[in-house]
Amino acid sequence: MYTTASPKLEPAQALELLYEGNRRFVAGETIEPNRNMSRLREIADRQTPYAAFLGCADSRVPIEIVFDQGFGDLFVTRIAGNVATSENIGSLEFGTQVLGAKVLYVLGHTNCGAVAATMKREAVPGQISSLFQFIRPAVRTAAGDLSFAVAENVRLQAQTLAEASPVIAALVKERKLIVAGGVYDLATGRVTPVPVELQ
Numbered sequence: 001m002y003t004t005a006s007p008k009l010e011p012a013q014a015l016e017l018l019y020e021g022n023r024r025f026v027a028g029e030t031i032e033p034n035r036n037m038s039r040l041r042e043i044a045d046r047q048t049p050y051a052a053f054l055g056c057a058d059s060r061v062p063i064e065i066v067f068d069q070g071f072g073d074l075f076v077t078r079i080a081g082n083v084a085t086s087e088n089i090g091s092l093e094f095g096t097q098v099l100g101a102k103v104l105y106v107l108g109h110t111n112c113g114a115v116a117a118t119m120k121r122e123a124v125p126g127q128i129s130s131l132f133q134f135i136r137p138a139v140r141t142a143a144g145d146l147s148f149a150v151a152e153n154v155r156l157q158a159q160t161l162a163e164a165s166p167v168i169a170a171l172v173k174e175r176k177l178i179v180a181g182g183v184y185d186l187a188t189g190r191v192t193p194v195p196v197e198l199q
Contacts, residue, residue: 034070052095081114
């Protein structure tokens with residue numbers, strides 16, 4: 001049963017709250033917590049999200065819905081390919097260090113267009129290709145397997161967040177934060193965890 005996250009929540013408990021919410025979503029048993037005007041007024045002056053996300057901008061992956069959460073529960077950054085750019089890292093440092101999120105989660109999804117486009121290595125319009133440099137390391141090890149590349153991209157972006165940011169690295173070392181990742185299945189709604197190994 002959903003319990004509003006408190007500041008005393010341990011990182012492992014916070015991660016389990018996320019997975020509980022996704023299980024409800026997949027089972028069609030969502031309770032849509034904290035999605036009313038009362039909650040909106042309650043947090044108008046201050047937010048204390050218990051989890052922070054780096055997710056893909058894909059319109060089919062609304063993170064609060066996927067994890068059955070509501071206003072103020074999640075601090076979400078989204079960008080095509082869920083890549084850890086300096087801007088996203090800065091935002092997630094704020095979400096963890098300042099706002100106190102206990103989990104930093106990288107969420108990829110099946111059939112990700114940004115990963116697929118990186119694999120094709122074709123010319124694309126505008127600045128879309130600026131994201132490719134972040135995804136190429138995952139693609140190189142995937143041997144043409146899109147599903148593998150998506151999961152590997154999640155793993156590598158999570159490692160980047162945990163290791164490239166001294167702020168986030170310190171929170172992890174102090175056991176105040178868990179860095180985790182997973183892949184959302186567009187067809188089933190299920191989030192499958194991706195193992196994230198940190199130095």
